[in-house]
Amino acid sequence: MAKEKTSVFDVTLFKRLLKFIKPYKTVFIGSLFLVVGLAIFGALRPYILQQAIDVKIKEKIYDGFLLYMAVMVGLLILEVIFQLLFIYYANWLGQSVVKDIRVKLFDHMLAFKMKYYNDSSVGVLITRAVTDMERIADIFGQGLFMIFSDILKMLVVGAIMLVMNVKLSLIVFTTLPIIIFATKIFQKYMKKAFEDVRTEVSNLNSFVQERVTGMKILQLFTRENTEYKKFKAINERHKKGWLKTVWYNSIFFPIAELLSSLTLGAVVWFGGLSAVTSGIATEGQLFAFVMMIPMMFRPLNQIANKFNTLQMGMVAADRVFKVLDTTSQIDDSGHKEKAQFRGDIAFKDVRFSYVKNEEVLKGISFEAKTGETIAIVGATGAGKSTIINLLNRFYDIDSGEIAIDNQNIKDFTLTSLRSQIAVVLQDVFLFADTIMSNITLNDTSISREQVINASKEIGIHDFISSLPNGYDYNVKERGVMLSSGQRQLISFLRAYVTNPSILVLDEATSSVDSYSEQLIQDATDKITTGRTSIIIAHRLATIQKADKIIVMDAGKIVEQGTHNELLKKEDGYYRNLYEVQFLKADVA
Structure with missing residues (x-):
């Protein structure tokens, strides 16, 4: 040197x-x-x-x-x-x-x-x-x-x-x-x-x-x-x-x-x-x-x-x-392309660490069947968002297997895999452009008519129309012209118009006002219908209808079941979370 x-x-x-x-x-x-x-x-x-x-x-x-x-x-x-x-x-x-x-x-x-x-x-x-x-x-x-x-x-x-x-x-x-x-x-x-x-x-x-x-x-x-x-x-x-x-x-x-x-x-x-x-x-x-x-x-x-x-x-x-010369790319040697996934998801003894020898996920296994809504809950740092990163192959696992429709996700091309998985994040990023461009991300295959129809279906057309210039309203850098709830609604529409096979909602309702939360809840019900969905949430009230709730702690799955099944467990992890949250709500 x-x-x-x-x-x-x-x-x-x-x-x-x-x-x-x-x-x-x-x-x-x-x-x-x-x-x-x-x-x-x-x-x-x-x-x-x-x-x-x-x-x-x-x-x-x-x-x-x-x-x-x-x-x-x-x-x-x-x-x-x-x-x-x-x-x-x-x-x-x-x-x-x-x-x-x-x-x-x-x-x-x-x-x-x-x-x-x-x-x-x-x-x-x-x-x-x-x-x-x-x-x-x-x-x-x-x-x-x-x-x-x-x-x-x-x-x-x-x-x-x-x-x-x-x-x-x-x-x-x-x-x-x-x-x-x-x-x-x-x-x-x-x-x-x-x-x-x-x-x-x-x-x-x-x-x-x-x-x-x-x-x-x-x-x-x-x-x-x-x-x-x-x-x-x-x-x-x-x-x-x-x-x-x-x-x-x-x-x-x-x-x-x-x-x-x-x-x-x-x-x-x-x-x-x-x-x-x-x-x-x-x-x-x-x-x-x-x-x-x-x-x-x-x-x-x-x-x-x-x-x-x-x-x-x-x-x-x-x-x-x-x-x-930096080699920091995900291996994209997969050759299979699929126009539409059925939506079956399986994590099989998956282990992963961001830093070597410091495991974040410690051999987790679960399944989501086609059309099911799976909720993942747990304390901060439990590994919930890591699951989403691995499903989209933003990172590769250390061991185990992640499969969609009984096929290892590494066998699919990255484009084919990610185009069928729509993600709504807690921290919504909007570009300094119009609402229309932020929804379509300049995808010419998505027409203006499709966007408007989709916004009507999930109940946010009136909100967008009320803005100056409507769908052509420029939200400025990082969407500063909109509230956090409004940005979240835009991200829901952005995910919905792609017609994904799998939908992921990562803390999508954790920091919005009550009015926006109701719109988001209605939008959630609409866009999760008929497709496999994974919802990560702190607010347990938003996931009570989930087909399965996975409870995580320190990188492990400690409980699985429906809302009612998990509440029946004496001293259960989920039950304790639920009681703490609703006790706080009653006190407030």
Whole structure:
């Protein structure tokens, strides 16, 4: 790891990045052609000037002088055209490559296990998918081609210098090793500095994203001052990271500029003196060298600057590829697809742990027949919601078997399995979009008419129609324009319109007002009719009609039976829960 951080350039990573250029090979080759043209046109202008001075002006031959000037103007025009095309297509290539990487990254992230998102920072993932991608685009738009262009221009200018005057060239080349050495050292330290900067950017994004999302909690508990101080500290580290890069730049570029100026002065002094006395250099060569020295030294400065951009892009690419290389997907090797499940569910001695050797489910077994409503109750942490996560294969079990219609769920494709299981969660997530889009999730197979008919069937059409713009009402981010009960009703409708074979209600009525609870209860009765349903609930009053109630404690099933059967058990777990809840209700 240490070797990777101190290396100036990661060739393996760069080769991997270049693979994304294959679909745009023509544009890539065209951009290289433009780079070659820019180097040649730029280097030829001093040579043409030298010829014009030595051949025409010095000899006072004015016939044909305008031709030299016309050639210089032509080269300048070609250089401008090539520069315009180069800037456009180099950036076009960068954005096209980034588009493909971003699509691949997002597609990869869509298949991650829920555990990956539980363990990862949302802010960091946003940085990878957005900010880091722009840095990768800069590799092509401002890094790779620019560096190649600068190096090529230096080589062409250096060759012309040698052909034109070897002695003046030696003066120029004497200082080049010093600048090259300084550039190498500069690049090494800048790479480490940029890694630190990217880390602090991720930390800053993560902190701001979480605090903005949880602003209500911060204000409720008056933590504004505390979080402000934390933000100042993180922001200070971010500033220091950037200032480190500024410090390196402030050291390198003045040194490079000083060496360039000293070299130019030496050439002018030596060349001018020799032109007067010994004739080692002509006036035209002197003028040409005055033009070419900046062409030789400025690219070195630019290479260092562009290498900064390239390294920032490489650091970003390394972070993005680490996400792409993450193997946190559920195994989707199942090949069976079923248009409709009957709805028979069986858990057979299922064991599962989120953390190794810390079992959450300890060998549970139960069955749900087609059309039955199964309720699962128990204290917080008993493992109720884990059952739902396993049924949908958000996680895979450690041992045992989960079967639907007598078929192991691993034999089905994930799409086939999850498309037949609709889940209504306690914490409803709505996107910043219309109610219609939040219900259909932009599934074109679900028509507006189907949504309206479904909402009428479960009794919430009037509620939606009462909103401004009805089904086209924008609920804003996370559905903040609706109450918790209203959001829950939308989630019920979202589940109902998919016509699932299996319905899961996970604490769906735990935090809603009495009016919404009645609507939800009516909706529950409607959507559970004729399909296998699993209801997880704290409020035992909502599950008394269930065909079977499963009571869990510490990852085990301690009781099973109907409501009446479980109430008959002396000192039964369910009976105690029931009596405690209704005693509280009577006291209230």
